[in-house]
Amino acid sequence: MPPTATPSQVESAQAESAAKSKKAKAKPDLRFKRLDITMKRHQHQPDALIEVLHVAQEAFGFLEEDVLQHIAHGLKLPLSKVYGVATFYHLFSLKPSGAHTCVVCMGTACYVKGGDKVMEKLQTELGIELGETTPDGKVSLMAARCLGACGIAPAVVFDGTVGGKLSPEQAVAKIKAWEGE
Numbered sequence: 001m002p003p004t005a006t007p008s009q010v011e012s013a014q015a016e017s018a019a020k021s022k023k024a025k026a027k028p029d030l031r032f033k034r035l036d037i038t039m040k041r042h043q044h045q046p047d048a049l050i051e052v053l054h055v056a057q058e059a060f061g062f063l064e065e066d067v068l069q070h071i072a073h074g075l076k077l078p079l080s081k082v083y084g085v086a087t088f089y090h091l092f093s094l095k096p097s098g099a100h101t102c103v104v105c106m107g108t109a110c111y112v113k114g115g116d117k118v119m120e121k122l123q124t125e126l127g128i129e130l131g132e133t134t135p136d137g138k139v140s141l142m143a144a145r146c147l148g149a150c151g152i153a154p155a156v157v158f159d160g161t162v163g164g165k166l167s168p169e170q171a172v173a174k175i176k177a178w179e180g181e
């Protein structure tokens, strides 16, 4: 920036550097990496679809469109085929109906660090069981078996953003923030 920068130049330079540092801090979603590793292990063969869907369900708690698209692309299958299989088998669940989703990791690392307590507290607070949506349609509560973020256990994904080292109270505070919307 020139030494005689105008206030608007200063502002835009600040905005640019804030955007850059935000970008630098954004971590890649390791769950997609896990899918990529699984697809690679199967040499991207279309007949690995069910296994890949299993891994996706475990990692994400449910199958959202971007995940299904990622799999379709990775296995070179039409999205309709991937959708067809995901909806045919009851063991796969598509995106729940709540306006917000809360996915609690119940994998070993998270469980031993209190993931089960987080889940219990959320169930009590929301008045619903795992896999259900609150009657007002606001929050769906799901579980995953490893988010690939064991280092920050216990981990919970709030609307696609992974939160780590959460106490049950902190997890409740996050969903309470949705209440006023």
Ligand code: FES
Pocket (backbone or CB within 6 Å): 105, 106, 107, 108, 109, 110, 111, 145, 146, 147, 148, 149, 150, 151, 153, 155
């Ligand atoms: S067990 Fe929870 S992130 Fe791995």
